[in-house]
Amino acid sequence: MELSVKHFTLCEVNSMKQKENAPTMKDVAREASVALGTVSKVFNNLHVGEDYRRRVEEAAKRLGYQVNSYARGLKTNRTYSVALILPDVTNPFFSTLAQGICSALSQKGYRTILSTTAYDPEAEQRCIQMVQQNKVDGIIGLTYNPALEVDPQLPYVSIDRYFSPSVPCVSSDNFGGGQLAAGKLLELGCTRPLFLRIGSKVPGESDKRGDGFESACRQRGISCTSLRLCDEEGYAPFQDFLASHIEEGRLAFDGIFCVTDALAVHIRAMLCELGLRVPEDVQLIGFDGIRRFAEDGFICSTIIQPIERIAETGVELLLREDRSNLPSLVCLPVSYAPGGTTKE
Amino acid sequence: MELSVKHFTLCEVNSMKQKENAPTMKDVAREASVALGTVSKVFNNLHVGEDYRRRVEEAAKRLGYQVNSYARGLKTNRTYSVALILPDVTNPFFSTLAQGICSALSQKGYRTILSTTAYDPEAEQRCIQMVQQNKVDGIIGLTYNPALEVDPQLPYVSIDRYFSPSVPCVSSDNFGGGQLAAGKLLELGCTRPLFLRIGSKVPGESDKRGDGFESACRQRGISCTSLRLCDEEGYAPFQDFLASHIEEGRLAFDGIFCVTDALAVHIRAMLCELGLRVPEDVQLIGFDGIRRFAEDGFICSTIIQPIERIAETGVELLLREDRSNLPSLVCLPVSYAPGGTTKE
DNA sequence: CCGGCGATATGAAACGTTACATATGCTATG
DNA sequence: CATAGCATATGTAACGTTTCATATCGCCGG
Numbered sequence: 001m002e003l004s005v006k007h008f009t010l011c012e013v014n015s016m017k018q019k020e021n022a023p024t025m026k027d028v029a030r031e032a033s034v035a036l037g038t039v040s041k042v043f044n045n046l047h048v049g050e051d052y053r054r055r056v057e058e059a060a061k062r063l064g065y066q067v068n069s070y071a072r073g074l075k076t077n078r079t080y081s082v083a084l085i086l087p088d089v090t091n092p093f094f095s096t097l098a099q100g101i102c103s104a105l106s107q108k109g110y111r112t113i114l115s116t117t118a119y120d121p122e123a124e125q126r127c128i129q130m131v132q133q134n135k136v137d138g139i140i141g142l143t144y145n146p147a148l149e150v151d152p153q154l155p156y157v158s159i160d161r162y163f164s165p166s167v168p169c170v171s172s173d174n175f176g177g178g179q180l181a182a183g184k185l186l187e188l189g190c191t192r193p194l195f196l197r198i199g200s201k202v203p204g205e206s207d208k209r210g211d212g213f214e215s216a217c218r219q220r221g222i223s224c225t226s227l228r229l230c231d232e233e234g235y236a237p238f239q240d241f242l243a244s245h246i247e248e249g250r251l252a253f254d255g256i257f258c259v260t261d262a263l264a265v266h267i268r269a270m271l272c273e274l275g276l277r278v279p280e281d282v283q284l285i286g287f288d289g290i291r292r293f294a295e296d297g298f299i300c301s302t303i304i305q306p307i308e309r310i311a312e313t314g315v316e317l318l319l320r321e322d323r324s325n326l327p328s329l330v331c332l333p334v335s336y337a338p339g340g341t342t343k344e
Numbered sequence: 345m346e347l348s349v350k351h352f353t354l355c356e357v358n359s360m361k362q363k364e365n366a367p368t369m370k371d372v373a374r375e376a377s378v379a380l381g382t383v384s385k386v387f388n389n390l391h392v393g394e395d396y397r398r399r400v401e402e403a404a405k406r407l408g409y410q411v412n413s414y415a416r417g418l419k420t421n422r423t424y425s426v427a428l429i430l431p432d433v434t435n436p437f438f439s440t441l442a443q444g445i446c447s448a449l450s451q452k453g454y455r456t457i458l459s460t461t462a463y464d465p466e467a468e469q470r471c472i473q474m475v476q477q478n479k480v481d482g483i484i485g486l487t488y489n490p491a492l493e494v495d496p497q498l499p500y501v502s503i504d505r506y507f508s509p510s511v512p513c514v515s516s517d518n519f520g521g522g523q524l525a526a527g528k529l530l531e532l533g534c535t536r537p538l539f540l541r542i543g544s545k546v547p548g549e550s551d552k553r554g555d556g557f558e559s560a561c562r563q564r565g566i567s568c569t570s571l572r573l574c575d576e577e578g579y580a581p582f583q584d585f586l587a588s589h590i591e592e593g594r595l596a597f598d599g600i601f602c603v604t605d606a607l608a609v610h611i612r613a614m615l616c617e618l619g620l621r622v623p624e625d626v627q628l629i630g631f632d633g634i635r636r637f638a639e640d641g642f643i644c645s646t647i648i649q650p651i652e653r654i655a656e657t658g659v660e661l662l663l664r665e666d667r668s669n670l671p672s673l674v675c676l677p678v679s680y681a682p683g684g685t686t687k688e
Numbered sequence: 689c690c691g692g693c694g695a696t697a698t699g700a701a702a703c704g705t706t707a708c709a710t711a712t713g714c715t716a717t718g
Numbered sequence: 719c720a721t722a723g724c725a726t727a728t729g730t731a732a733c734g735t736t737t738c739a740t741a742t743c744g745c746c747g748g
Contacts, residue, residue, distance in 0.1 A: 009491045010500070010507040024704055035728040040706060049726065069478045070417040071704035074733050079414065081457070081478075088443065090636050095439040099432065102460050111478060113425070114458040116446050134413045134425075134455060148354045156354070163354040265641040292434050296606045298642060368734055379698040384736060393696065415734035418703050 023063040032059035043067055073135060081111040082318060083131035085141040087119045092290045093307065094142065097159065100311025101140055108319060110137070119200065121145035138318045144202050157318045159310060160205045165328040170313045171205045172305040177334040178212025181257040181285045181303055184336055186220060188343050190255025190283055193217055196238060196267060197228040197259040206259060209287055209303075213257050225253065239270050251276055254283065261286035261293055264300045268341060284341035294339075301342040304335045367407040376403035387411055417479060425455040426662060427475035429485040431463045436634045437604075437651065438486065441503065444655025445484055452663060454481070463544065465489035482662045488546050501662045503654060504549045509672040514657045515549045516649040521678040522556025525601040525629045525647055528680055530564060532687050534599025534627055537561055540582060540611060541572040541603040550603060553631055553647075557601050569597065583614050595620055598627065605630035605637055608644045612685060628685035638683075645686040648679050 025039045032039070032055040041048045042056040059065075073079040084101055086094045102112045113131060117123040124143045128150055131139060138155035141148075146163070150156055158169040178195075185193055195210045210226055217224035227241055245252040251274075258264035264286030268278055278284055279301075289304030309332050317326060338344045369383045376383070376399040385392045386400040403409075417423040428445055430438045446456045457480060459471040468489045475483060482499035485492075490507070494500055502513040522539075529537055539554045554570055561568035571585055589596040595618075602608035608630030612622055622628050623645075633648030653676050661670060682688045 009493055010487075010502070010511050026704080036705090037707085037728060037730095038726090041727090044706080047726080052727080066473075066477050068418070068704055070414050070423065071733090072706075073414040074412070074418050074704080074735085075706045077733085084458075089433060089439045089446070090436075090443045092434075092436070092439075092636070092640075095433045095436075095442075098439075098442075098458070099434045099460060102433070102458055103462075106459065111474065112458045114428075114442070114446055114456045115450065116443060118447075129410075130455065133410050143354075146353070150354055158354070167354050262640045269641055292436070293640075296436075296609060296637075296642065298609070298640070370734080380700095380735090381698060381737080382696090385697090388736080391696080396697080412734055415703090416736075418705085418734080419736045421703085 022068075023065045024068070025065070027063055028056060028060050028065050031063055032056045034059075077135070079135050079137055080109055081113055081134070081136050082138045082140060083113045083115060083127070083134075083136045085115050085117060085124065085127050085131075085139065085143055087117050087142060087144075089114070089116055092292055093288055093305075096290055096292065096307045097142070097311055100308045101315060104312050104315040108315065110319070117143065119144060121147075124148060140314050140318055144200070144204070155318050155323065157314045159314055162205065162329060168317045168326045168328060168330070170310055170317065170330040170332065172310060172334050173331045174205050174208035174334075175212035175215075176331075177287060177303040177305075178209040178214075178257070179216040180212075180334065180336055181209075181287070182213045182216035182220075182224075184301075184342065185255035185257065185283060185285060186217070186222065188255070188283060191222065192253045193222065193224045193255045193257065194253035195224060195226040195228075195257050195259075196263060197226070198233075198235070198238075198263055199229075199231060199259060201230050201232070206287075209257075209259055235266055235270075238267065242267075242270055242274060246274060246276075249275065251282055254281070256282060256284050258284065258286045261288040261290065261298070261300055261302050264302070264341070265298060268300065279340070279342050283343060285336075286341075289335075289337055299339045301339040302337055304337050306332050306334065366412075367409045368412070369409075371407055372400060372404050372409050375407055376400045378403075421479070423479050423481055424453055425457055425478070425480050426482045426484060427457045427459060427471070427478075427480045429459050429461060429468065429471050429475075429483065429487055431461050431486060431488070433458070433460055436636055437632055437649075440634055440636065440651045441486070441655055444652045445659055448656050448659040452659065454663070461487065463488060465491075468492060484658050484662055488544065488548070499662050499667065501658045503658055506549065506673055512661045512670045512672060512674070514654055514661065514674040514676065516654060516678050517675045518549050518552035518678075519556035519559075520675075521631060521647040521649075522553040522558075522601070523560040524556075524678065524680055525553075525631070526557045526560035526564075526568075528645075528686065529599035529601065529627060529629060530561070530566065532599070532627060535566065536597045537566065537568045537599045537601065538597035539568060539570040539572075539601050539603075540607060541570070542577075542579070542582075542607055543573075543575060543603060545574045545576070550631075553601075553603055579610055579614075582611065586611075586614055586618060590618060590620075593619070595626055598625070600626060600628050602628065602630045605632040605634065605642070605644055605646050608646070608685065609642060612644065623684070623686050627687060629680075630685075633679075633681055643683045645683040646681055648681050650676050650678065 025036055029036045029039045034052060034056055038052055039056050042053050082105060089095045089098050105112050115127040117127060124145045125148060132151055140157045142159040156167055158167050160171040162169045195213050197210055214224050229237055258267055264284055268284055271278055271282055276282055284300060286300045286302040289302040313330055369380055373380045373383045378396060378400055382396055383400050386397050426449060433439045433442050449456050457475060461467040461471060468487045469492060472492060472494055476495055484501045486503040500511055502511050504515040506513045539557045541554055558568050573581055602611055608628055612628055615622055615626055620626055628644060630644045630646040633646040657674055
């Protein structure tokens with residue numbers, strides 16, 4: 001009886017796909033003339049006599065044996081897989097996050113089950129349902145549904161969205177980032193600041209960027225204008241707003257803080273069309289600082305979110321052994337990076 | 345004995361995380377006064393008397409029962425999960441692909457296990473190893489390692505990279521896209537075309553873009569220049585090349601085809617710095633046409649890859665029941681979209 | 689009224705592991 | 719030398735499903 005599973009490189013043609021079952025521990029045990037339990041120990045790195053271990057390892061290699069995670073998971077109730085629930089990996093912020101989380105998890109020996117929800121609260125619930133059936137060891141979610149039902153025994157870490165003290169949330173310091181942007185702009189000589197926002201209808205952590213900005217302006221006795229739009233409205237209102245605030249070729253604002261870099265780039269283009277120079281006439285700061293953006297030639301002065309650290313922190317929190325004293329909110333520090341749309 | 349598992353919304357504080365085991369089919373069977381096998385049938389939509397079905401369903405709801413995918417997977421050898429192996433989800437092309445594949449899979453009831461390899465051939469092999477242990481039902485891979493060893497019984501679909509006739513590959517028509525770009529440029533009056541490429545050291549499908557471009561030029565009796573760089577060299581050589589080909593304020597080329605949109609945007613910026621106008625002095629066509637790019641204000645004339653269709657096709661091929669007559673290569677048609685860097 | 693048939697429910701075996709209680713072989717001790 | 723004690727291997731019983739052979743039931747024809 002030949003149980004060995006041959007592997008082929010992708011380049012080799014293999015017409016003969018005969019259906020031989022994958023070898024099991026039982027097969028390895030027989031091949032190595034050893035008890036089943038011993039084989040198990042070897043693959044769990046438990047103490048086993050040196051000669052036994054060698055015999056088992058050789059037999060396993062000969063047969064091409066691989067542990068069956070499903071059998072193991074059934075028995076141990078640990079699957080070494082965690083669910084990552086995101087609205088949309090297409091968004092550079094989310095995809096950078098996904099990258100970080102996925103690799104942090106894999107480094108710790110965990111698999112990532114990716115689900116995307118398209119911002120749909122019901123899809124979010126369906127994802128939760130699905131991954132719970134799939135016995136994941138934990139969930140990292142960037143979700144919006146405030147009524148999400150989750151097995152309370154299952155570790156859950158929320159990114160960028162605070163739910164309750166018992167659900168750890170990690171985000172960057174959005175309020176602080178807003179303050180930082182205001183500070184920079186004023187420091188660089190701006191006296192008529194403007195905050196521009198576009199985003200989801202449901203309020204989220206990123207709203208605090210504007211709050212921080214306004215607060216910092218107020219604190220310095222400077223009044224600040226804000227225009228906050230929802231996705232549905234599109235960019236057009238910004239264009240109108242800017243156009244209507246030009247008098248004698250001069251914009252009513254000389255420093256603009258945009259809620260994201262993507263918005264900043266759009267605004268920059270609008271300003272350009274309106275005959276305004278950046279940063280001479282108007283200075284512009286965005287928010288995100290996604291590396292990929294910059295690599296793709298997409299640069300503006302910005303408040304950098306530490307996405308990698310958010311990812312790492314989320315994973316660390318999720319996998320922490322001692323789950324008794326988890327922080328309910330971890331706010332990671334942001335930083336300023338000039339990118340040509342400010343006078344440094 | 346209370347077996348019911350209560351779920352909580354994320355917003356509810358739940359201090360009492362008492363450790364009650366999740367209910368099993370056995371519990372449901374007992375609760376419904378029905379045999380184990382009957383419960384199984386209900387959850388597999390097999391024929392069961394109407395009253396029995398109702399009793400089981402009610403009992404299950406009462407207990408909050410959920411199928412344990414691991415036990416099921418162990419028994420059936422089908423896990424309804426597939427592995428998606430990508431170099432890096434941060435790249436907009438890959439993330440759009442991931443989005444499409446993930447949602448196509450979830451629509452068909454499959455989970456996506458995401459692994460990223462950072463273009464490392466050894467990491468690729470480790471991923472394969474890992475997902476095979478995890479008993480996925482198939483693999484969709486965008487990998488570079490030509491010596492990847494894979495269980496030949498496991499369905500594998502390669503994206504954008506051809507390995508052998510027995511491994512289905514789906515990609516967009518890169519050669520045709522190159523031809524299309526050449527045709528457009530020449531049609532729009534260009535007479536001195538240039539092809540610019542930067543990318544991985546290992547050759548891939550996307551090299552055919554340049555081949556198609558050159559071929560189409562040659563076919564029309566027009567000679568074409570090419571500069572092909574590797575990632576390691578960075579963008580600087582392009583800058584030097586362009587600068588050295590300006591004579592009396594006039595560039596030696598009047599139409600440039602870039603291997604990606606990202607490159608096109610960089611080149612555009614360089615041309616701008618060199619005092620050349622786009623599209624008046626030089627016309628520029630990129631390749632990819634990623635929607636997200638455009639949304640982020642990142643626009644150039646381009647050859648659009650049908651990423652969604654690539655994703656759908658890949659999933660369809662992977663999940664196809666009849667695996668006897670799989671195509672070895674599916675080339676999806678690309679299209680041209682003006683974006684301001686050409687005279688339409 | 690009985691035997692047989694079709695339909696449907698039942699319960700045990702198996703899937704490939706882990707974990708635990710037991711067996712085995714040694715060494716050290718009185 | 720007998721044996722307690724230790725270390726290590728063994729084998730079996732779960733884990734929660736599916737599947738299949740068997741049991742049960744109701745119905746119809748003779």
